[in-house]
Amino acid sequence: MSNLMFRTCPETGLKVHGPAEALIKANAVVAVVFLLIGGLFGLLVALTRWQAIHLLPADLFYLALTAHGADVLVFWIIFFEVALLYFASAILLNCRLATPRIAWAAFFLMLAGAVMANVAVLQGESSVMFTSYVPMKAAPHFYLGLILFAVGTLVAVAVFFGTLVIAKQEKTYSGSVPLVTFGAVTAAIIAVYTIASGAIILIPTFLWSVGLVGEIDTLTYRIVWWGFGHSSQQINVAAQVACWYAVAALTVGAKPISEKVSRFAFLLYICFLLLASAHHLLVDPGISSEWKVFNTSYALFLAVLGSMIHGMSVPGAIEVAQRKNGFAHGVFTWLRKAPWGNPAFAGMFLSVILFGFLGGITGVIMGTEQLNIIIHNTLYVPGHFHGTVVAGTTLAFMSITYLVVPLIFRRELIFKRLAQLQPYLFGLGAMGISVFMMAAGTLGVSRRHWDMAFSDAPFSFDYPPAAFMMMGLNGMSAIVASLGGVAFIVVIVGSILFGKKRDDAFAKENPVIFQGSGATVAHHGDAGSLKIPGTTILVAVFFLSFVLYYFVNWKYLSEVWPLS
């Protein structure tokens, strides 16, 4: 490899491999395009479910909902994750990317698959929702598009692992890989078995759609499909937590309180997510309670434990760093004086809080066998995962993008005031979407439903008036989130195209990353001296909310008709 392919980053001193950088850019740009398309479909869906507006006719509503799910939940997130994998391997390890040509092949395979699936949906014959439950049938190229996309992703993951091997062999780093890379390895390992599950079910489904396979059992489909559908969300969690650590390090100089604890928490994700599909089958026939209880909890919720650990480690690391940075006074000065005007920091911290309180707590509650009876397939479900995937993952990815633009694209951000406002706008919108959908779900409103007033039905049934109000508030929140999304795209795309070029001299004078030594936290013998009172209070508030809300739901359940 010639040295001409590398540049040295003026801010971090990292050696940046040119082909890796080009691939990161390409994957990130395509990701943002799918965010725009998918987000737009999401807005149309929310405006249709706002009963006073009821924007789209039924067929277009179901089409838009299918496209929304595929574009944001799969294409936006996975393209961005591939960019993150290349960043966490080639860039952070000072290494060349393994086989850039194959990485480009993976990129074009993913792009072809994503376009094909979109075309199939837009043609109108594949409004089968993201889950595409058999025996509802989509056009064959809908399944084929998803399969091509999955194969491309698998190849990209292989390039990532190859890069790790090269870095190790060429000794481009010493000691263990950085924590962020460790998080990326977690995401990649989960991706492998997730995509395998997807292939195991989507390939026969594709063959069935063209008439080569006779029949697919619906229960088997749900079990295997959710091994892909839910486990893939754990790729997001791992990638998003890696982003939290990365952004905290780059914006305030945070160091993990304990490498051991943070890595152990990632390891818990790998070990205890294998049958995440169990959460989706709690009210299905033919599955025993023992199977459900065991597989949703592995007897003691060890994957949840992983997230709860990160929930203390990330804000704790920020608190320690901020105290070292001179904000040691009082309990919350470190938080008050944090760089809230830096969109990377603001987005990251909002993501931590919203993911924990909205997505995390509710996910555990719905995954409880009996509680699922009052939640399954109501709007509570999308309410939950908009808390995880929108307020959590998407906001985290947006926040790191504010660092990717100056560091990788080497452009100055334009519209800085808008950029500062953006995380709050998007966070507020995402929070509203999540909360109001969950409220409507608690009142029993069905998800994936065009008409909650049942005007064309043979009988009449009225949801409580409060449910209609919740869907109105959900629509308004979707508008706020969309404004935040548009602001993000305007700032990012505008900066990439028209932002001032950051050459090495300029970058040295105007650094975007935290300048300072950062706090060295852990040493032998200081185990008793860690001071994070602010984080302790935050974590205590979180835990009390969790316990309280958990038992509130058991109370709701106890009022339901006796069932056995």
Place this chain on the structure above:
Amino acid sequence: MALTPPDDRLWWKQPLHGIELSWITISFLWGLLMFGMMVYWHLTGDQNLSNEAYRINPDVYAEKVEAAAEEYMVREDENSGMPVVHPPPGSDVYMLARLWEWWPILELEEGKEYRLHLSSLDWMHGFSLQPANINLQIHPNYEMVLTVTPDKAGEYGVVCNEYCGIGHHQMLGKLIVVK
């Protein structure tokens, strides 16, 4: 920092901070308690799903539902013409899902126990009894049987909450509980 290899090469030997250890312990015990809660509710709670289910051919299931409807039909619904079926308390009661209706209308008595059978004749559907808020996944080829005790009289809507194609939002059934 998190973006560089750990400063301490022997990071796995660093001792745990007391506060971290406490949080890990609390979280671990909370997980154990949440697991225990599901088991506890099976032993003492009133809302548990049965594990009773059978593989069944959709045609055979349709025949069973029709036979029961014929035997216990009390009237026809004024608007829809759908039979209203009032089976004796304690008996097996049947409802089927198909594109896009729940059939027939069931009339049950408050406080009495019934064995409710549910299955689909075609695609997957979602049985969402509102406002009681009981939500179940209904598969074709699987007959689900659960024991229910309606505890409040009134008219209930049976919403389909699993997307089942373009008529999904018209798929609304009815269940009546009388004193």
